[in-house]
Amino acid sequence: MKDMHPRKLAAGVVVAVLGVTIGVALAQTSTVDEIAKYREALQDGNPAELWEARGEEMWTKPRGPKQVSFARCDLGMGPGVVKGAYAHLPRYFADARRVMDLETRLVWCMVNEQGMSEADATKTTFGGPGRRSDIEALAAYVSGQSRGVKIDVALDEPHVRDMYQLGEKMFFFRGGTHDFACATCHGDDGKRIRLQDLPNLTTVEGARKAYSTWPAYRVSQGELRTFQWRLNDCFRQQRFPDLVFGSDASIALTAYLAGRANGASFDAPAIKR
Amino acid sequence: MADPMKIRANVVGDSTEVKVLMNHEMETGQRKDAQGKIIPGWFIQNVKVTHNDKVVLDAQWGPAVAKNPFLSFKFKGGAKGEKVRITWTDNRNDTRTDEATIA
Numbered sequence: 441m442k443d444m445h446p447r448k449l450a451a452g453v454v455v456a457v458l459g460v461t462i463g464v465a466l467a468q469t470s471t472v473d474e475i476a477k478y479r480e481a482l483q484d485g486n487p488a489e490l491w492e493a494r495g496e497e498m499w500t501k502p503r504g505p506k507q508v509s510f511a512r513c514d515l516g517m518g519p520g521v522v523k524g525a526y527a528h529l530p531r532y533f534a535d536a537r538r539v540m541d542l543e544t545r546l547v548w549c550m551v552n553e554q555g556m557s558e559a560d561a562t563k564t565t566f567g568g569p570g571r572r573s574d575i576e577a578l579a580a581y582v583s584g585q586s587r588g589v590k591i592d593v594a595l596d597e598p599h600v601r602d603m604y605q606l607g608e609k610m611f612f613f614r615g616g617t618h619d620f621a622c623a624t625c626h627g628d629d630g631k632r633i634r635l636q637d638l639p640n641l642t643t644v645e646g647a648r649k650a651y652s653t654w655p656a657y658r659v660s661q662g663e664l665r666t667f668q669w670r671l672n673d674c675f676r677q678q679r680f681p682d683l684v685f686g687s688d689a690s691i692a693l694t695a696y697l698a699g700r701a702n703g704a705s706f707d708a709p710a711i712k713r
Numbered sequence: 714m715a716d717p718m719k720i721r722a723n724v725v726g727d728s729t730e731v732k733v734l735m736n737h738e739m740e741t742g743q744r745k746d747a748q749g750k751i752i753p754g755w756f757i758q759n760v761k762v763t764h765n766d767k768v769v770l771d772a773q774w775g776p777a778v779a780k781n782p783f784l785s786f787k788f789k790g791g792a793k794g795e796k797v798r799i800t801w802t803d804n805r806n807d808t809r810t811d812e813a814t815i816a
Contacts, residue, residue, distance in 0.1 A: 493716075
């Protein structure tokens, strides 16, 4: 060190700094590639199947105070019909006089047909350690029965169209402590949160890719998550007030995003990091 | 009782390929809950697979295996219609056995 020329030393430092910059750039692209590889490797054994199996069993079993199964629950395709139902939700239900998404409709069936109280039916909307969510299992089963079906939300139906338009307004509405809108993160190409690429939901391809892959098994949480959960967590990340489960606000946003995804082949429950 | 496994077994060439999804919390025993108390370890310790009463896989597992484990493996032989039997046992001595028909 003693006889090292100061200029040489400086040159060495410059090279080292350059090396770091190149290294970071390389690491970013290869990280995205590696995440893609990781997702591919996961496709094969998607634990969402375990939720689907549990949901299927629950669908046929008598439940609640009235001991009635979901055989009479109408998801819009007729009582008890599950095949393809998710691809047409949210939709307007005349018996409830409301536009409903799947999760809201499941709760409605639990309350109105199985005789459960609203509080009991929505006790565990999102599962966690030691508390499993019936709604997540049922949503996994029902949505799985729409795999490969084209998403077709009836935007020409006046109630659904109203919800779609309200959802669109909400999507671009800025608020909260951070003056955030959904569009702040999901309105441009190439945005990220940490290492996660964010879909641009204002484009048809972005909306299709995102909406057709929920519900999904989240590896990092070890849980199957529904679209209601996805919206709820987006609200939390935006520092918005809590999004009430099954509220008109949640259904409006779902109607907007599902409507944007119309025509896509449904491909869930998927698996995400 | 533990929830059922999901098993798929298919003949591939002269082997049988088995894919299993198991329902298990797989708690490591290293994590703490919201109160700061350690969550006790709870994980599958042994996985045994038999085909025609012959053991084709006998594995010892530990807390490093993730929640809801997925296991994929091949063994020589096996024909369509034959059975594959899988049993896991965890550190609480809880156990679950499921069977699948090779397709």
